[in-house]
Amino acid sequence: MKFSKDFKRQMVPEWIEAYVDYDGLKRILREILHYNLSKKRETPLKSLEKKLSLHRTLSGLHRHTNGDVENQVTREGREIEIEFFRKLDEELNKINTFYKEQIEVVMDESTLLNKQLDALIALRLKVRSSCSNGACSPEHQGVEMGSLNSSSEVEMSEHRALEVSSNSLSGSEITDVILQGINQDDESTSVLENNTIVKSNGRPEEVGNNSTNQQGDPLEILERVKIRNTLESPLDTIKGVFKDSKHDDLCFKKDELKKVEAKLRLAFIEFYQKLRLVKQYSFMNLSALSKIMKSYEKITSRREARLYMKKIDNSYIGSSDEVNNLLERVEATFIKHFSNSNIQKGMKSLRPKTKKEKHSVTFWSGCFSGFSAALLIAVALRVETKKLMEKEGASYTVNIFPLYSIFAYIVLHLLIYAADIYFWRRFKINYPFIFGFKPGTELSYREVFLLGTGLAVLSLSCFLGNLYLDLGSTTQRYKTLTGLFPLGLVAIVMIILFCPFNIIYRSTRFFFIKSLFRCLCAPLYKVTLPDFFLADHVTSQVTAIRSLDLYICYYGLGERSQRESKCHGHGIYNVLYFAVPVIPFWLRFLQCIRRLFEEKEAMHGYSSVNYLLTIVAAIIRTICELKKGMAWMVLALVSSSVVVIVATYWDIVFDWGLLRRHSKNPYLRDKLLVPYKSVYFAAMALDVVLRIAWMQLVLEFKLHSLHRMAITTVVSCLEITRRGIWSFFRIENEHLNNVGKYRAFKSVPLPFNYDEEEEESSKDD
Numbered sequence: 001m002k003f004s005k006d007f008k009r010q011m012v013p014e015w016i017e018a019y020v021d022y023d024g025l026k027r028i029l030r031e032i033l034h035y036n037l038s039k040k041r042e043t044p045l046k047s048l049e050k051k052l053s054l055h056r057t058l059s060g061l062h063r064h065t066n067g068d069v070e071n072q073v074t075r076e077g078r079e080i081e082i083e084f085f086r087k088l089d090e091e092l093n094k095i096n097t098f099y100k101e102q103i104e105v106v107m108d109e110s111t112l113l114n115k116q117l118d119a120l121i122a123l124r125l126k127v128r129s130s131c132s133n134g135a136c137s138p139e140h141q142g143v144e145m146g147s148l149n150s151s152s153e154v155e156m157s158e159h160r161a162l163e164v165s166s167n168s169l170s171g172s173e174i175t176d177v178i179l180q181g182i183n184q185d186d187e188s189t190s191v192l193e194n195n196t197i198v199k200s201n202g203r204p205e206e207v208g209n210n211s212t213n214q215q216g217d218p219l220e221i222l223e224r225v226k227i228r229n230t231l232e233s234p235l236d237t238i239k240g241v242f243k244d245s246k247h248d249d250l251c252f253k254k255d256e257l258k259k260v261e262a263k264l265r266l267a268f269i270e271f272y273q274k275l276r277l278v279k280q281y282s283f284m285n286l287s288a289l290s291k292i293m294k295s296y297e298k299i300t301s302r303r304e305a306r307l308y309m310k311k312i313d314n315s316y317i318g319s320s321d322e323v324n325n326l327l328e329r330v331e332a333t334f335i336k337h338f339s340n341s342n343i344q345k346g347m348k349s350l351r352p353k354t355k356k357e358k359h360s361v362t363f364w365s366g367c368f369s370g371f372s373a374a375l376l377i378a379v380a381l382r383v384e385t386k387k388l389m390e391k392e393g394a395s396y397t398v399n400i401f402p403l404y405s406i407f408a409y410i411v412l413h414l415l416i417y418a419a420d421i422y423f424w425r426r427f428k429i430n431y432p433f434i435f436g437f438k439p440g441t442e443l444s445y446r447e448v449f450l451l452g453t454g455l456a457v458l459s460l461s462c463f464l465g466n467l468y469l470d471l472g473s474t475t476q477r478y479k480t481l482t483g484l485f486p487l488g489l490v491a492i493v494m495i496i497l498f499c500p501f502n503i504i505y506r507s508t509r510f511f512f513i514k515s516l517f518r519c520l521c522a523p524l525y526k527v528t529l530p531d532f533f534l535a536d537h538v539t540s541q542v543t544a545i546r547s548l549d550l551y552i553c554y555y556g557l558g559e560r561s562q563r564e565s566k567c568h569g570h571g572i573y574n575v576l577y578f579a580v581p582v583i584p585f586w587l588r589f590l591q592c593i594r595r596l597f598e599e600k601e602a603m604h605g606y607s608s609v610n611y612l613l614t615i616v617a618a619i620i621r622t623i624c625e626l627k628k629g630m631a632w633m634v635l636a637l638v639s640s641s642v643v644v645i646v647a648t649y650w651d652i653v654f655d656w657g658l659l660r661r662h663s664k665n666p667y668l669r670d671k672l673l674v675p676y677k678s679v680y681f682a683a684m685a686l687d688v689v690l691r692i693a694w695m696q697l698v699l700e701f702k703l704h705s706l707h708r709m710a711i712t713t714v715v716s717c718l719e720i721t722r723r724g725i726w727s728f729f730r731i732e733n734e735h736l737n738n739v740g741k742y743r744a745f746k747s748v749p750l751p752f753n754y755d756e757e758e759e760e761s762s763k764d765d
Helices: 003-009 013-018 022-042 045-051 053-059 062-132 138-147 152-162 218-224 234-242 254-300 304-313 322-338 343-350 359-385 391-426 431-435 445-471 476-482 485-497 506-520 529-539 542-556 563-569 571-579 583-599 602-627 630-655 677-693 708-740 755-764
Strands: 196-198 204-206 225-227 752-754
Touching: 003 022, 003 254, 013 062, 013 708, 022 062, 022 254, 062 218, 062 254, 062 304, 062 322, 062 752, 218 225, 254 304, 254 322, 254 343, 322 343, 359 445, 391 431, 391 445, 391 485, 391 542, 391 708, 431 529, 431 708, 445 476, 445 485, 485 506, 485 542, 506 529, 506 583, 529 583, 529 708, 542 563, 542 571, 542 583, 542 708, 571 602, 583 602, 602 630, 630 677, 630 708, 677 708
Parallel strands: none
Antiparallel strands: 196 204, 225 752
16 A cells, blocks of 8 residues: 555544645655656757857857756756745644644643542542441442552552643754754753653652642542532433532542543543544654655755754654653553553553454345345335235225335435445545544444345345235235234344344444433433434434334234224324324424533524424424314415425535535535535535425325325435435534544543632633
C-alpha cells in the first residue's frame, strides 16, 4: 500500500484539516521534477548554440536573448523550490500549533483525573472503614475488602504519576537554513518522574502542592467533594426534580462506590484512547514530512533536506515526549486501581479491539440474497395464482398480509441502513464515534445486509408456508396450525433479539435494546444522539407498529378466526389504534423537552413544536380514517399539509444544514463530503416528493390497478426510504460539526465535583 493511501486511512476523521497537506506537497515536488526533466532535455541543444554563437554575437542577440532565457529558467526553478519550502513551513507550523493545543488539553485533563483518583481512593478508604465496623452487608463486604487491600499512603502516592506540571515544553531556537522558516521561542519542559517533577533548571520539585496534601488525612478530601448527579437514570431524574443538588449534603455509601468506579474507569479508558490518537497524529505527520523530504532529496540531490529534517526533529511535535510518558503512567495507574494489578486484563480494557472482516459474512449474505429472491418469486406466483389482490381474495389479504408486512418493513430498514453504512465509510464519516459504539463492536454494511437478508428468508418462508397451507385444497386440516405461523415468527425474532448468549452480534443487540428502552422511558433518561436518532426512525415505522395491533386483536382478544372485522368492536383495540401513530412522535416530543431544560437551547423548543403539530395531524388523520366525514377530511388535509411543509424545511435546513444562501456552495453549505453537488439538490427534491407521497395516506386517491393495502405498503416503504436518505445527510452534518470543533472524543462525565469547581462555575455563570 502506498504511503499516501495509508496516511489518509489512518487519519482521525475529525482532525483531517489539521494534518499535513501531503498531496499538496507532492504536487509541488512533481513540478520540481518536471522542471529538472525539462532542463535535461534541453542539454543536447547546447552544441547547436555554440555553432550559432558567432551569428548571435554579430547580430547583438547573444547577450540579450540567451542570457535572459537562462536567467528566466533559473528563476522559475528557484521560485518552485521557494514555494515548496514556504508550504513546508506553513504545514509544520500548523501541526505544531494543533499538537501543542492537544497537549495542553490532555495535560489539563490529566490534572482533573488525578483529583478524581484522589477522591476515589478516599471513598474506598471510607467504605473500607465502614465495612470493617460492620456497616456493610456480607455480600458487599468481601467485594469492598478485596478491592481495598492497600494502605492509604501507598495509594495516595502511587497514583501521583498522572499529575503533570503545566509548564511549557523544552526546545531550542533554530535559525532557518534554507528559506524563511519558523522562529520558535525558547520553551521549558517538565519531565515526569515517579513522585517528582524535574524542572528545566534540573531541580526536582516534590509533587503535592496542588489540590491535596499528601501528608494529611486522605479522608479530608471527602469534606470538599460531592458526587455528581448527572440524572442518567429515571430515579436520579425524579430525585433531581424535587431536590436541589447544590444544597443536598450527599453522604458516601458503599452502593455509590461501584457507580463511581465504573464512571472513573470509563474516563481513564477514554483518556487513554485520546492519548493514543494524539500519538498517532504525531507519528503520521512526522512520517509524512520524512517521506516528503526523502522525495525532495531524491529529486534534487541536495543536502538541505537533511538539514530541514533536523529542524523538524527539534520542533515541538518532533521533540515532545509528554504523550508517551502519560501513556505509561495511565497504563500503570489503570492496572493497579481498576484491574487489581492484572496486566493482561488491564491492557485488554485499554487497547481498542480490532475487528476482522470474515469471509463467511459475504458467503452467507450471497446465499440469503439468492434464497430471498427465490422465495419472493414463489410468493408472488402464489398470490397471482390464487388472485388474492382481486375482490374475491381481498378479505384474506387484509387479514393476513399486515401480520407479515411488519417484517418486510424491518428488512427494508436494515437494507437501507446497510447502504448508509457503506456510504458513511466511503466518504470518511466516523459513524461509530457519533453513535458511541464500543471499538470493535460496530457492524459493517455486510453484516447488516446479512441480518436483513436472513430475516427476509425467515419471514418469506413462513409467509409462503402460510399461503400453501391456508389456500391448498388438501391442507384445510392444517388451517388452525397455520394461524400460529405469524405468532411463531414473532417469537423467534424476539428470542434472537433478547438471547443472552454471545451469538448473532450480542453487543449490537443489547445496544439496540438499551437505546429503545431509553426512548420508551423518555424523558427520564438523558437524551443522547443514538436515542433521538432511533426515535426518529421509529416515527417512520408507524405502519409497521400498527400491525402489532392486529397481533393483540387476533391472539390477545381471541379474534383470530373472525379477523379484523371484529377487532374494532373492542375498546382496547380502538385505543391502541389511536395511540400507536401518536406514541413515536410523543416520545420524540418528550426528548426535545428534556434537552430544552438541560441544554437551554431554543432550537429544541422549536423542534418540540414540530412534533406536537405532527401528533395533532396524526390524531385528526386517524379520526378521518374511521369516521369518513368531509369536515374531518378537510381538517386532516390542512393539518397534514402544515406538518409536511414544516417537517421538510426542518429536515433540509436544520438536520442537514443545507439551503445556506451565503455559503461557498450556494444553497448548500460550506463543507460537502460528497464531491457532486447535484446529489444534495437531488436529495432535497426527493425529500419533498416523498413527504408529499405520505399525503396519500390522508387523501386516499383511488387507484383501480392497486389494492388499498398495496398502496399503504408502497407509501410506507417510500417513507422508510426517505428516512434512510435523511439518515445519511443527518450523520454527515453531525460529522462536519465534529470536524469544525475537532471533536474526536466522547465527553465522559466525571463522578466527583470539588467545592472549588462549583465556586468557579458559579462565578462563570
